[in-house]
Amino acid sequence: MHAMMSLRATSRLSPLIRYRAKSNLAVLAEIISKNAANLEKVGQNSSTPLPSIDEPFHPQTEAFRQDPANAEAAAQIVAASLQLAATLSSPMEALYHVAAGPFKGAALRVSIEANIAEILREAGPGGLHVNDIAKQNGQDPKKLARFLRYLATNHIFQEVEPDVFRNNRISGLLDTGKDSKAILADPDAKYDGTTGVTAIVAHHLDEITKGSVYAWEHLNDAEAKNIQDQRGSPMAKYLGKGKNQWEWFEQPDQLPRRKRFDMAMKGAAALQSSEAIRAGFDWSKLTKGSIVVDVGGGIGFAAASIADGFPDLHYVVQDLPGAIANAKEFWQERNPKAVEKNGVTFEAHSFLEAQPKRDVSVFFVKHIVHGFTDTYCKQILDHLRSAATDKTVLVLPEFIVPHACRLPEAEKQARQNVPGSIDPEAPAPLLANYGSQLAYGADMAMMFGPNGQERTYREMDNLLTNSNWKITKVHRQAGQMSVNFYEAVPV
Numbered sequence: 057m058h059a060m061m062s063l064r065a066t067s068r069l070s071p072l073i074r075y076r077a078k079s080n081l082a083v084l085a086e087i088i089s090k091n092a093a094n095l096e097k098v099g100q101n102s103s104t105p106l107p108s109i110d111e112p113f114h115p116q117t118e119a120f121r122q123d124p125a126n127a128e129a130a131a132q133i134v135a136a137s138l139q140l141a142a143t144l145s146s147p148m149e150a151l152y153h154v155a156a157g158p159f160k161g162a163a164l165r166v167s168i169e170a171n172i173a174e175i176l177r178e179a180g181p182g183g184l185h186v187n188d189i190a191k192q193n194g195q196d197p198k199k200l201a202r203f204l205r206y207l208a209t210n211h212i213f214q215e216v217e218p219d220v221f222r223n224n225r226i227s228g229l230l231d232t233g234k235d236s237k238a239i240l241a242d243p244d245a246k247y248d249g250t251t252g253v254t255a256i257v258a259h260h261l262d263e264i265t266k267g268s269v270y271a272w273e274h275l276n277d278a279e280a281k282n283i284q285d286q287r288g289s290p291m292a293k294y295l296g297k298g299k300n301q302w303e304w305f306e307q308p309d310q311l312p313r314r315k316r317f318d319m320a321m322k323g324a325a326a327l328q329s330s331e332a333i334r335a336g337f338d339w340s341k342l343t344k345g346s347i348v349v350d351v352g353g354g355i356g357f358a359a360a361s362i363a364d365g366f367p368d369l370h371y372v373v374q375d376l377p378g379a380i381a382n383a384k385e386f387w388q389e390r391n392p393k394a395v396e397k398n399g400v401t402f403e404a405h406s407f408l409e410a411q412p413k414r415d416v417s418v419f420f421v422k423h424i425v426h427g428f429t430d431t432y433c434k435q436i437l438d439h440l441r442s443a444a445t446d447k448t449v450l451v452l453p454e455f456i457v458p459h460a461c462r463l464p465e466a467e468k469q470a471r472q473n474v475p476g477s478i479d480p481e482a483p484a485p486l487l488a489n490y491g492s493q494l495a496y497g498a499d500m501a502m503m504f505g506p507n508g509q510e511r512t513y514r515e516m517d518n519l520l521t522n523s524n525w526k527i528t529k530v531h532r533q534a535g536q537m538s539v540n541f542y543e544a545v546p547v
């Protein structure tokens with residue numbers, strides 16, 4: 057009887073489980089121990105110390121990742137750990153890691169708005185009792201303790217004694233570096249002059265999250281489905297029909313949100329270094345005077361970064377009139393020589409309109425198409441195609457969203473002639489994408505807010521093909537997933 061039952065139970069299991077010589081548990085543990093042993097050695101070197109979760113963040117603890125072998129070892133350990141946690145947690149616990157995501161986000165937002173990271177930095181390594189935190193920021197100490205304990209359970213802040221909290225490696229990212237009393241005296245200026253990193257997180261936890269809770273209603277809104285611009289986004293559903301984020305920001309009482317958003321975008325841009333922008337394309341092969349158009353380039357920060365290394369090219373910074381006014385100011389300060397000797401032209405122009413016809417060598421279109429639905433992308437790419445000569449190259453720095461599975465062999469074969477087009481894959485039994493979340497988070501944020509999309513290689517290939525462009529190359533930069541450069545030529 058017992059034998060029969062166990063036989064029946066066994067027969068319901070997939071062949072994968074029944075015949076695996078080693079359990080997944082052992083395989084995953086082996087991946088961790090093998091890679092950890094390698095990293096331990098790296099950590100012995102004083103110039104590449106390994107991170108500690110308990111210490112406040114220090115940039116030196118990221119130095120080890122500059123060696124691709126170390127970055128790979130860390131990525132495999134993280135992937136295996138996440139997979140182990142999902143495997144061995146009770147399904148309800150594992151489900152609630154995700155189901156309670158919005159609760160965690162709420163706690164995180166409270167900690168940012170209440171300036172906890174700044175207050176705890178000032179308190180030092182001993183930390184501070186919630187009652188004393190509350191005395192400084194005027195919040196309810198009992199509720200603060202509940203939020204902070206939830207975050208500490210997720211390795212953001214540390215509870216060192218009951219109700220006493222201090223910063224750790226992760227909570228350090230929430231610290232603007234400013235004096236907490238100065239922020240409390242003028243909360244609207246909190247993000248002014250910062251790197252913008254905290255501003256990005258705060259923007260996601262506020263505006264984008266407000267959109268996110270309407271994702272399902274948005275999907276089932278017959279009218280919104282057909283709206284291709286921002287008014288068709290989940291955020292618009294939160295704001296009320298016919299409104300978008302920009303109109304929201306225009307209201308006088310929304311000035312702090314608008315300022316924070318501007319800082320967030322600055323922070324997002326700063327995630328890509330000038331070196332990374334120059335390294336993404338072989339600018340040296342362009343002849344003197346070649347025209348490079350920074351399409352929708354804002355103040356032309358990217359073009360200015362390229363001009364630092366390649367001053368003999370001619371740069372055209374294109375954007376809407378407001379940005380162009382700022383662009384002139386920015387260049388005058390950053391690169392007055394280029395302005396003086398006519399190395400840069402400023403053009404008030406919308407990429408949704410036809411491009412002027414001229415001999416353009418490179419259309420540089422950085423993080424533009426991710427802000428739009430396919431319909432608008434086609435307009436943008438068609439305009440560029442119409443203005444292209446047969447020598448024009450289209451360069452698109454964008455996220456490349458990986459699949460969660462391995463690429464089928466046939467598709468790998470089909471992409472053989474496009475260098476860099478195949479997403480790096482983690483070894484089995486890890487998820488092919490290492491369980492890395494950032495590209496998907498960016499994609500969701502683009503859907504919820506601007507009604508845009510981060511795209512897989514396939515999706516980008518389709519977009520470009522539909523506008524008569526052909527991808528010839530993908531330049532991937534390790535650890536810089538948002539500065540992967542697609543290169544395409546006219547067909």
Ligand SMILES: *[C@@H]1O[C@H](CO)[C@@H](O)[C@H](O)[C@H]1NC(C)=O
Nearest residue numbers: 101102103104119120122123
């Ligand atoms: C320590 O690390 C630095 C930076 O990666 C490297 O240049 C140096 O050779 C390493 N030293 C040893 C003894 O491995």
